[in-house]
Amino acid sequence: MQAMVYRGPYRIRVEEKDIPRIEHPNDAIIRVTLAAICGSDLHLYHGMLPDTRVGTTFGHEFIGVVHEVGSSVQNLKVGDRVMVPFNIFCGTCFYCARGLYSNCHNVNPNATAVGAIYGYSHTAGGYDGGQAEYVRVPFADVGPALIPDWMADEDAVLLTDATATGYFGAQLGDIAEGDTVVVFGAGPVGLSAALSSWLMGAGRVIVIDHLDYRLEKARTMAHAETCNFGEYDDIVVHLKRLTDHLGADVAIDAAGAEADGGFLQHISSSKLKLQGGSPVAVNWAIDSVRKGGTVSIMGAYGPLFSQVKLGDAVNKGLTLRMNQCPVKRQWPRLFEHVKNGYIRPSDMVTHRIPLEHIAEGYHMFSAKLDGCIKPLIVPSAS
Amino acid sequence: MTYTAEKPDPAESSEQLRARIPGWGVDLDPKDRPSFPREQLIEDRTGAHWDFPERQAGGERRERSIEHGMLPPVFGTVAPLHGVSGVLRRLAYRKYSEAHTLHWLLLVAGDRVDSLGSSVTSVLRGKPDNPLTETGILIEPRAHGLSSRLGRNRVDVKHQWMDPLIVGTPWVLRAGVVYLAVRGLRRGR
Ligand SMILES: NC(=O)c1ccc[n+]([C@@H]2O[C@H](COP(=O)([O-])OP(=O)(O)OC[C@H]3O[C@@H](n4cnc5c(N)ncnc54)[C@H](O)[C@@H]3O)[C@@H](O)[C@H]2O)c1
Numbered sequence A: 001m002q003a004m005v006y007r008g009p010y011r012i013r014v015e016e017k018d019i020p021r022i023e024h025p026n027d028a029i030i031r032v033t034l035a036a037i038c039g040s041d042l043h044l045y046h047g048m049l050p051d052t053r054v055g056t057t058f059g060h061e062f063i064g065v066v067h068e069v070g071s072s073v074q075n076l077k078v079g080d081r082v083m084v085p086f087n088i089f090c091g092t093c094f095y096c097a098r099g100l101y102s103n104c105h106n107v108n109p110n111a112t113a114v115g116a117i118y119g120y121s122h123t124a125g126g127y128d129g130g131q132a133e134y135v136r137v138p139f140a141d142v143g144p145a146l147i148p149d150w151m152a153d154e155d156a157v158l159l160t161d162a163t164a165t166g167y168f169g170a171q172l173g174d175i176a177e178g179d180t181v182v183v184f185g186a187g188p189v190g191l192s193a194a195l196s197s198w199l200m201g202a203g204r205v206i207v208i209d210h211l212d213y214r215l216e217k218a219r220t221m222a223h224a225e226t227c228n229f230g231e232y233d234d235i236v237v238h239l240k241r242l243t244d245h246l247g248a249d250v251a252i253d254a255a256g257a258e259a260d261g262g263f264l265q266h267i268s269s270s271k272l273k274l275q276g277g278s279p280v281a282v283n284w285a286i287d288s289v290r291k292g293g294t295v296s297i298m299g300a301y302g303p304l305f306s307q308v309k310l311g312d313a314v315n316k317g318l319t320l321r322m323n324q325c326p327v328k329r330q331w332p333r334l335f336e337h338v339k340n341g342y343i344r345p346s347d348m349v350t351h352r353i354p355l356e357h358i359a360e361g362y363h364m365f366s367a368k369l370d371g372c373i374k375p376l377i378v379p380s381a382s
Numbered sequence B: 001m002t003y004t005a006e007k008p009d010p011a012e013s014s015e016q017l018r019a020r021i022p023g024w025g026v027d028l029d030p031k032d033r034p035s036f037p038r039e040q041l042i043e044d045r046t047g048a049h050w051d052f053p054e055r056q057a058g059g060e061r062r063e064r065s066i067e068h069g070m071l072p073p074v075f076g077t078v079a080p081l082h083g084v085s086g087v088l089r090r091l092a093y094r095k096y097s098e099a100h101t102l103h104w105l106l107l108v109a110g111d112r113v114d115s116l117g118s119s120v121t122s123v124l125r126g127k128p129d130n131p132l133t134e135t136g137i138l139i140e141p142r143a144h145g146l147s148s149r150l151g152r153n154r155v156d157v158k159h160q161w162m163d164p165l166i167v168g169t170p171w172v173l174r175a176g177v178v179y180l181a182v183r184g185l186r187r188g189r
C-alpha cells in the first residue's frame, strides 16, 4: 500500500509499505477513504516531538471502510463506513471509565503522561497513522463509530479531531452567559472553539491571529470579532482596551507549540527545539484574561519545559484547564449540533490533496500558503 | 466598569445574539456539555466487553516508561528499536523517567541519529532522499509562495529567511556524511 513516511524534520515521502496486520484480537484494519493534516502534525513534521522515528506514518484524522476485523470484534463488520477518533483507548481503564479517553493508561508503553494517538510518534505509543491507504485500528469495538447516513465525509473527518477539539476547548473555558471569550489562533481548532463558544452562551467572541485570511474566516464562519496581532505593539494592552480594562472572562489557546509573535520564544522552540513549545499564546492568554478567569489550553506542547508565566496565573487566581480532547465523549451532542447546522466542519476545508503529493500538502499547510486552513488527504485507492 | 462593582454591559443582549447566531446558547446549561462534570464513573463503556483487555503478543522486548507498573496490554509496533539510535532510545527508557530532562534529550539525540542513519541506508538501498520532493517546496509557485507571504502583516515573514538555512543545512551535512559513509563502505569491501 502507499503511505506517507517520515524521514526526518521537514522531510516526508510516500513509500510502499505492507498492509497492516491484525496484532490483537480487538484490532480492525481500516481502508482509509479520507484523511487530513492537523496542526499537531506540523509539530511532528518540524521535529518537535521526541522519539519520532523514521518510517512512521502520520495522520490521526481519518475515516474509512472496515477491511478486516480481529477475532474478538463484535461491533464492526467488514464493509462498515467508520469514523475513528484520534485517541486510541481501551474503554475500561481508570481513565476511560471516567470518560477521559485521551488519557487511557492501557495503550501507550512509552509515556504515562500521554495517551495514545495514531501516527503521533512513539511518545504517543508508536502507532502508524491514517495518511495511508490502510491503518491498524486497535480496540475496534471501542473507538470507531459508524458514520451516520446524513453526515458528509468531509464533516465526519473533521469530527475525528479539529472540530471536536474546538468544542471541547470551549467547554473547558466554563463559559457562562454573556462571557467574553478570546481565542488565540484561527486554525481549524480555534475557529471551532470560537463557534462553539456561542453555543455555550458567550456574549462576545474575539479571535486573534496574524493571518488575515484566517481572521476573515473567523468573522464569516464563527461570527467573531477579530484582531491581527501583527498590527499591534502589544496585543495584551489592546485586548484590555477592548474589554474596559477588565480582561476577557475566558481565554482559549488554540495556537500551540509554535506560537509566533515573540521572536525569541518562537525561534527557541519551533526552530532550535530548546523548549517544549513556544509559550507566547499561553502567556498572552494568561495576561489578557481577567483575574479569576479561566484559560483553556488546546494547543499541543512537547514534553520539555516551556517558559510559562505561572506567577501571573497565580496572582490573578486563574483556573488553567487543558487536555487532549477525548473525542468520542463529544460526539453524541456534537453530532446534533452538526445535524442542526449550528456547526459546519467542512466549511474549513480549503484543499484536497492526493496522497502521492502529501509532501507538498505539508509544506503548504506549514508555511500557510494559498489561503490554506484545512488540507484533506485523498488516498489513491478511494 | 472595572473600577466599580458592575460587570461592563455587553454590546449585544442574549436575545440579539440568539437571533443573530444559529444555535446560540443551546449548551448554556453545563449539564448539556459532554465534558461536564470532568470526572465521574460512567456506565457506558463505549463498546468495550472486558474489564482488562487481552494482551497483545510480542511485547517481550518492547521499551516502556519506567513510570509504568507493567507493559500496557496494547502497544504500537512501528519502527522497533535498531542500531545506534536504538541504543540511545533504549537507554532513555531504561534509565530515566519522563520527569527527567535527560530522558527527552536522549530521545531527541536518537531522533537525529535515526534520521542521519536512514539517509545513508537509503542511498545504499538505491532510494536516496530527494530534497525537492521530500520538502514539498515544488508547490511554491502553484501555492503563490510570494504573494501569500508578502505585504500581508504576517509576523512569520520576519524569520522565514531562516527556513532555508534550517531545512537546507541538514541536507548539506547529511549529503557529506552519506558521501563519506558510502565511500568508506566501498573502500572497506
Ligand atoms: N488538545 C488537543 O486535543 C488538540 C487537538 C488538535 C490540535 N491541537 C493543537 O491545537 C493547535 C492548533 O491546531 P490547528 O490545527 O488549528 O493548527 P493551525 O496551525 O492551523 O493553527 C494555528 C494558528 O495559530 C496562529 N498563531 C500562531 N501564533 C499565535 C499567537 N501567538 N496568537 C494567536 N494565534 C497564533 C497561527 O497563525 C495559526 O493560524 C496546535 O498546537 C495543535 O497541535 C490540540
Ligand SMILES: [Zn+2]
Residues within 6 Å of the ligand: A038, A039, A040, A041, A060, A086, A161, A162
Ligand atoms: Zn490533531
Ligand SMILES: [Zn+2]
Residues within 6 Å of the ligand: A089, A090, A091, A092, A093, A094, A095, A096, A097, A103, A104, A105, A106
Ligand atoms: Zn483506557
